[in-house]
Amino acid sequence: MLATVAVLLAAATAQVSGHYTFPKVNNAADWSYVRRADNWQSNGFVENINGNQIRCFQNNHAGAPSVLSVAAGSSINYQSNQGVFHPGPMAFYMARAPDGVDIKNWKGEGAVWFKVYHEQPGFGQQLTWSSNGKSSFPVTIPRCLKAGNYLLRAEHLALHSASQPGGAQFYVSCAQLAVTGGGNTEPSGQYLVSFPGAYRANDPGIQININWPIPTSYKNPGPAVFSC
Template sequence: MLSSLATIALMALSASAHYTLPKVNGGGDWQQVRRADNWQNNGFVESITSPQIRCFQKSTAGASASLNVTAGGTVTYSASPNIYHPGPMQFYLARVPDGQSVNSWSGDGAVWFKIYGEQPNFGGQLTWPSNGKSSFSVKIPSCIRSGYYLLRAEHIALHSASTAGGAQFYVSCAQLGVTGGGNTEPPNKVAFPGAYDANHPGIKININYPVPTSYQNPGPAVFQC
């Protein structure tokens, strides 16, 4: 039987291999990002049918502030401590309906459109540029309407994804106030849960052997102005 110290050490090692996505543009942890349910244990969402796949929250508790950004500007999302596992970073936006509060809006329904999907490097093994990084910048489309948005950051860890349910989803949602936008309404909006299939080749995949020569990101195509 493991001693209590050995058990604690194993738990610490397990937690250190995981991570959170807690802040944007150098702000404090969970200030402009809604506090995700993994804020204390660095855990992940396992089921794509769980409501937590949206913002990793059992509730719809808002952040204490929102980040103001100009359409066409850049938001830098931070990971803590860093992206430990291989897999793609993806970003989605959802506009808060006029008359509703960004602090309480749930993001329910087919309201999300993708603005970034990371592709891997191919070679002797499949690697993603995000692996090992602690910050990632994403451009807010210049043509979208002004207003309040949820920015959903998602990292899909694929190191154990050779069977359905093996992928790990690290997710959080930042609150944005977008100004200076256009009048374009993005197509191909999806819902979370609902956007992903557990057997999608970008979610159920053996990245180790045989080494894939292509990769298909789950979800809709990336929206471009």
């Protein structure tokens, strides 16, 4: 009986250790600039892309205590609590809060999100992503962005079980930024999406068998990456 319990506990520990969350930027304390995600204890993932958790992995949209000041054109490091060990792409989105609105209380609703980075795989005998095994991910704030308060959304899309609808795993969180300097650009039109709404379960970059037959191409879900 004790041996059985030990085996079950070991299996549960292994499962949790294979998952992760994104709690900090630039080596700051966990959840100081990043809104505390609902997986802060479980390391779980978002499965329902049509629910509110796909935005910042929160049901209540509670703000973080602090806002990180960052110059447009500079790079910050978004960090996970342990290595990202599932295959799949990293992506980053931003959304600008309206002037005069407290970023800590802003929910990021509507078509306000634009993508600033997504990762493409390497192709060969299998698909490989450079994010695999890493726990720190640099992201550059576009130099032309209009100054203001933004949410920066980190997303890792794990594809190891994505051959069936609903099998993809989303690991998400949102940091609060005060972007300084920059230009006068506010992305618009085709670059803007909403969460939920940006993704569908059968998008080719979400429902995909990465194991067999080995893909020779990959289309990231969501809009094109915005660039200045």
